Amino acid sequence: MGQRAMSAIPHRRGVAELISDLKSTPELANCITAHVNIPARPAKPDGMPTWLDPRLVSALKAQGIEELYRHQRLAVDASRKGEDVVVVTPTASGKTLCYNLPVIQSVLEEPSTRAFYLFPTKALSQDQVGALRALSDQLCTPLRTWTYDGDTPADARTSIRNRGHVVVTNPDMLHAGILPNHPRWRRVLQDLRYVVVDEMHSYRGVFGSHVANVLRRLRRLCEYYGSSPIFICSSATISNPAEHAQRLIGRKVTLVGAEKNGAPSGPKDFVFYNPPVLNKELGIRKGVLSQARRIASPCIENKLQTICFTGSRLHTEVLSRYLRERHCKNSASEMRVASYRGGYLPNLRRKIEKGLRDGQISCVVSTNALELGIDIGRLDVAILAGYPGSVASAFQQAGRAGRSLRQSLVVLVARNTPLDQYVVNHPEFLFGSPAEHARIDPDNLVVLVAHIKCALYELPFHDNEEFGKEELSEILDFLAEAGVAHRRGETCHWADESFPADGVSLRSSDPENVVIIDQSNGNRVIAETDRISAQTTVHEGAIYLLEGKPYQVDRLDWSQKKAFVRSLQVDHYTTAMSYSRVRILEAFAQEKRSGHERAHGDVHVAKRTIGYKKIKLYTAENCGFGDVHLPDVEMHTTSLWLALDGKVLEAAGYRGVGVVDGLMGLGKVMRSLAALHLMCDPGDLGIALADPEDSWAAGVDRGGKRTLQSLDPKRGARTINATDITLQRPTLFIHDAMPAGVGFAEKLYQLCNVLLLEASHRISGCHCESGCPSCVGPLGDVDDGARAAALDISRWLSGENQDLLGPTGAQKFLTDKLLARRT
Numbered sequence: 001m002g003q004r005a006m007s008a009i010p011h012r013r014g015v016a017e018l019i020s021d022l023k024s025t026p027e028l029a030n031c032i033t034a035h036v037n038i039p040a041r042p043a044k045p046d047g048m049p050t051w052l053d054p055r056l057v058s059a060l061k062a063q064g065i066e067e068l069y070r071h072q073r074l075a076v077d078a079s080r081k082g083e084d085v086v087v088v089t090p091t092a093s094g095k096t097l098c099y100n101l102p103v104i105q106s107v108l109e110e111p112s113t114r115a116f117y118l119f120p121t122k123a124l125s126q127d128q129v130g131a132l133r134a135l136s137d138q139l140c141t142p143l144r145t146w147t148y149d150g151d152t153p154a155d156a157r158t159s160i161r162n163r164g165h166v167v168v169t170n171p172d173m174l175h176a177g178i179l180p181n182h183p184r185w186r187r188v189l190q191d192l193r194y195v196v197v198d199e200m201h202s203y204r205g206v207f208g209s210h211v212a213n214v215l216r217r218l219r220r221l222c223e224y225y226g227s228s229p230i231f232i233c234s235s236a237t238i239s240n241p242a243e244h245a246q247r248l249i250g251r252k253v254t255l256v257g258a259e260k261n262g263a264p265s266g267p268k269d270f271v272f273y274n275p276p277v278l279n280k281e282l283g284i285r286k287g288v289l290s291q292a293r294r295i296a297s298p299c300i301e302n303k304l305q306t307i308c309f310t311g312s313r314l315h316t317e318v319l320s321r322y323l324r325e326r327h328c329k330n331s332a333s334e335m336r337v338a339s340y341r342g343g344y345l346p347n348l349r350r351k352i353e354k355g356l357r358d359g360q361i362s363c364v365v366s367t368n369a370l371e372l373g374i375d376i377g378r379l380d381v382a383i384l385a386g387y388p389g390s391v392a393s394a395f396q397q398a399g400r401a402g403r404s405l406r407q408s409l410v411v412l413v414a415r416n417t418p419l420d421q422y423v424v425n426h427p428e429f430l431f432g433s434p435a436e437h438a439r440i441d442p443d444n445l446v447v448l449v450a451h452i453k454c455a456l457y458e459l460p461f462h463d464n465e466e467f468g469k470e471e472l473s474e475i476l477d478f479l480a481e482a483g484v485a486h487r488r489g490e491t492c493h494w495a496d497e498s499f500p501a502d503g504v505s506l507r508s509s510d511p512e513n514v515v516i517i518d519q520s521n522g523n524r525v526i527a528e529t530d531r532i533s534a535q536t537t538v539h540e541g542a543i544y545l546l547e548g549k550p551y552q553v554d555r556l557d558w559s560q561k562k563a564f565v566r567s568l569q570v571d572h573y574t575t576a577m578s579y580s581r582v583r584i585l586e587a588f589a590q591e592k593r594s595g596h597e598r599a600h601g602d603v604h605v606a607k608r609t610i611g612y613k614k615i616k617l618y619t620a621e622n623c624g625f626g627d628v629h630l631p632d633v634e635m636h637t638t639s640l641w642l643a644l645d646g647k648v649l650e651a652a653g654y655r656g657v658g659v660v661d662g663l664m665g666l667g668k669v670m671r672s673l674a675a676l677h678l679m680c681d682p683g684d685l686g687i688a689l690a691d692p693e694d695s696w697a698a699g700v701d702r703g704g705k706r707t708l709q710s711l712d713p714k715r716g717a718r719t720i721n722a723t724d725i726t727l728q729r730p731t732l733f734i735h736d737a738m739p740a741g742v743g744f745a746e747k748l749y750q751l752c753n754v755l756l757l758e759a760s761h762r763i764s765g766c767h768c769e770s771g772c773p774s775c776v777g778p779l780g781d782v783d784d785g786a787r788a789a790a791l792d793i794s795r796w797l798s799g800e801n802q803d804l805l806g807p808t809g810a811q812k813f814l815t816d817k818l819l820a821r822r823t
Contacts, residue, residue: 014302015380015407019269021298022411027276031291034272034427040405044262046073051080052101053108059138069094070262076101079194079232083254086200086233086245091399093263096131098256099196099232104135106193107143107165114187115194116218116229117168120202124372125149125168128198132166149173151346161185171203171211174218176501179458182221190225195249199372200235201392201438203248205684206447206738208440210506212248213451216442216467217458219250224459236396237435244438266405270398274414274424283772287620288415289315292385293322295411296363300327300337304380305356306363309397311386311415313341313367313537317545318573318617319385320365324548327362339547340366343516343527348547371396380408386415387423389675389682392435418672418762418775419682429676439743443469446636446740452476453484453500460491513561514538518551520566526551531561532633535609536576538563541626542612543574558630572616572623578609579709580688581632581697582639582733589749595648596797600749603639603735605686606632610709638745639735640752642797646691646727654789656725660698660708662789663732664689665776669759669790671734677751678744685744686737693728756798763791 045067075098087098106113119125136143145166203211231249242255275286299306310316320339355361382401402408414424476492479485486495514534516527542553551565583604590599614624667687675682690697696708766775771787795801
C-alpha cells in the first residue's frame with residue numbers, strides 16, 4: 001500500500017551465507033560471470049500536503065505512514081492541479097499512494113466522485129480492492145470500492161453502477177462490458193473524476209494499441225455525459241514513459257520519473273550464473289531448470305522466501321514439480337512450494353497469493369504473471385531461470401525480492417541461447433542499457449477500424465468528429481458500403497444487429513478459450529487456455545501439467561473448445577513441434593542487391609503443429625513422439641524477408657541442406673540480436689524459412705531435427721528429402737508474432753545490415769566447433785557445417801564479403817578465425 005515507519009531491521013545472515021556458498025563452492029563459483037552489489041538507498045521524504053483531509057492524514061498515520069516520499073508528493077500535487085500524471089518508479093516504491101490519495105481526497109470533498117481503476121490482470125484488481133478497503137476502515141468513512149469483471153455476481157453489478165465510488169476493472173471489461181452498455185453507467189460517467197491506468201508498461205504492442213482505442217472511446221463517452229476525468233498512470237521503468245502515456249491516453253502528461261524516486265530500498269546482490277559446459281565441441285550446457293533447482297533448494301531449506309521466474313508455462317510446471325518432489329515429502333508440506341501462471345482458476349490464484357503473503361509458501365515458481373505489482377509479501381530471493389527478454393522485465397522480476405530494507409539476492413541463470421549468453425557474459429548490458437521503449441500503434445488500420453465500429457455502436461458519429469489520425473469519414477463510408485453503418489444527414493449510425501465488441505479481443509487474435517476438464521474427478525473444470533496455445537499444450541496425447549501434477553489429454557474437441565484429461569503418474573512431459581508457412585502479400589519497401597533481395601511488408605503466416613516429443617524428467621532425454629492433426633493457426637502480420645538467388649548459391653557450391661541449415665541458423669541469431677535492438681521479447685518475433693517458388697518450408701521432424709515440408713497442393717502436405725529440392729528463391733522471414741504487427745518489420749528492414757554484421761561476429765566468436773544452441777543451433781537439429789554456412793551467408797548478405805566463399809571457403813575462413821582467436 002505504501003511506506004511504513006521503519007525500525008532497525010536485523011541483518012539476515014541467511015542471504016549473506018547463501019551468497020558466500022555460491023562463491024566458495026568451486027563448481028558453482030566457476031559459473032558466476034559477474035556479481036553486482038546494489039547499495040541500499042535512503043528515503044527522501046517530502047512531508048504531507050496541507051490540502052489532505054485530516055481524516056485521511058490520521059488514517060495514513062494509523063498505517064505507519066508519517067510522510068510522503070518525494071515522487072509521491074510531486075504526483076499528488078500535480079493531479080490536485082488537474083494535470084494528467086504518469087509516475088515511473090521502481091517496484092515497491094509506493095506508487096499506489098500516488099493515485100489513491102487524490103481519489104480518496106476527492107471522495108471526501110465530494111461524495112458523488114467516481115473513479116475507474118484499470119489493471120491489466122484480475123489478480124491486481126483484487127489486490128487493490130483489499131488495500132483500498134483497509135484504508136477505508138481506518139477512515140471510518142464509506143469508500144465504496146468494488147471489483148467489476150467477469151467474476152462479479154450479477155446481483156452486485158447494479159449496486160456497483162449506482163453506488164460505487166471506485167470501480168476496479170480491466171481494459172477487457174471496460175471494452176466489452178461497460179462502454180457498450182454506457183446508458184446503465186451514466187451516473188458513473190457523468191461524475192467520473194479520475195481514471196487510473198496502472199502497470200502502463202504492460203500496455204504495449206497490439207494489446208496496448210487496442211487499449212489506447214478503448215480509452216479513446218471512454219473519453220468520447222465522458223464528453224457526451226459532461227465529464228473530463230484526470231488520468232493518473234503508473235509504470236515500471238521504460239525509456240519513453242511520457243510519450244507512451246500520451247499515445248495511450250491521447251493527452252499530454254506530467255512526468256514524475258525514476259530520478260524523483262524517494263522510496264528507500266535495502267542492499268541487493270545480483271549474481272549472473274552461466275550453467276557449466278557439458279560438451280565444449282557441441283556447446284552443450286546443463287539445463288536452466290536443473291541449475292535453477294540447485295540454487296533454489298538451499299533457499300527453501302534455509303526458509304528464505306523465494307520466487308523463481310521461468311520463460312514459459314511448461315517450464316513453470318516442470319521446475320515446480322522438481323522442487324515439490326524434493327521439498328514436499330508429505331501432504332502437510334504440499335503448499336511449501338507453489339506454481340503460478342496463466343490458465344489457473346481464480347480460486348487457486350487467490351489461495352497462492354494469500355499463501356505468499358502469510359508466509360505459508362516458501363517458494364513460488366511463476367511465469368511473468370507475478371512480475372506485476374501484486375502484493376505477495378516480502379521475498380528474500382528472486383531466481384530468473386532465463387533472461388526474460390527485456391531490461392524492464394528483468395528489473396521488475398528482480399524487484400520482487402527485497403521489498404523491505406533487508407538484504408536480498410537475485411540470480412540470473414542463463415539459458416543456452418544467443419540472447420541469454422550475450423547478457424550473462426555482458427552484465428554491463430543489463431546495468432548500462434536504458435530500459436525498453438513501449439511501442440504502440442493506435443492508428444493501425446485493422447485495430448482502428450475495429451474500435452470505430454465499437455464506438456459507432458455506442459454513439460453516432462458526427463461529420464466533424466475525429467477518432468485517431470486516419471480520415472474518419474472514409475472509414476465510415478467503407479462501413480456504410482459494408483452494410484454495418486448508415487448515414488442520416490450529418491451523422492452516421494450503427495446499422496447492424498451484431499455486437500461489435502464481441503468480435504474484438506484486446507489480447508489476441510482469438511477471443512475464445514479452451515476449458516480443460518478432468519474426467520478422472522467427475523468432469524471438473526481445472527484450468528483454461530487460449531485457443532492458439534491449446535494447439536501446443538492440450539493436443540491429444542499431450543501431458544498437461546497443473547501445479548506440477550501430470551494429466552494426459554485423451555481428447556481435444558476443437559469445435560466445442562474443450563480438452564478432456566485424466567490424472568496419471570508419468571515420468572515425462574511433452575513439447576510440441578511445428579513449422580510456419582509464410583506467403584508474401586505486399587511489399588512496402590524493397591531493395592535488390594547482388595544475389596539477393598531484402599524487403600518488408602504484409603505477409604500471411606500459417607502455423608501448423610505436426611507432432612510432439614516426450615521428454616523424460618530430470619534427464620531431458622527424448623523418450624518418444626507422436627503425431628498431431630489440427631488445423632493451421634493463421635494470421636495477417638508484417639515481416640522482413642531476405643530472398644536469395646538460388647543460382648548464385650548453387651554456383652558457389654551450396655546445395656539444399658547447406659542453405660536450409662545455414663539460413664535457419666542465421667535467422668535464430670538475427671532474431672536474438674533484433675530483440676536487443678528493438679528492446680522487445682524474442683517471443684514477439686517469429687522466424688520462418690521457405691522457398692515459395694520451389695514449394696517447400698523448413699520445419700521439424702518427430703525427433704526435433706530440421707526437416708522440409710511440401711507446400712505444393714498437388715503433392716499434398718508431406719515431408720520431403722533435402723536431396724529432392726532445388727534452390728530457386730530460398731527466403732528467410734523475421735516477422736511480427738502478433739496479428740497486424742506493431743511496426744517491428746519496418747525497423748528490422750532499417751537495421752538489416754547492422755543485424756547481419758553483428759550476426760557474423762556472433763557466429764564467428766562462438767566457441768563451438770560446428771554449431772551449438774548459443775549460435776545456429778545444436779548439431780543433430782542442424783547438420784555439420786551449418787555454422788560455417790550461416791557465417792558465409794551473413795558476411796555475403798551484409799557486404800563484408802562481395803562473393804560467396806562456398807562451403808570449402810567458408811570452413812577455411814572459420815578455421816582461420818578460430819586459430820587467430822586462440823593464438
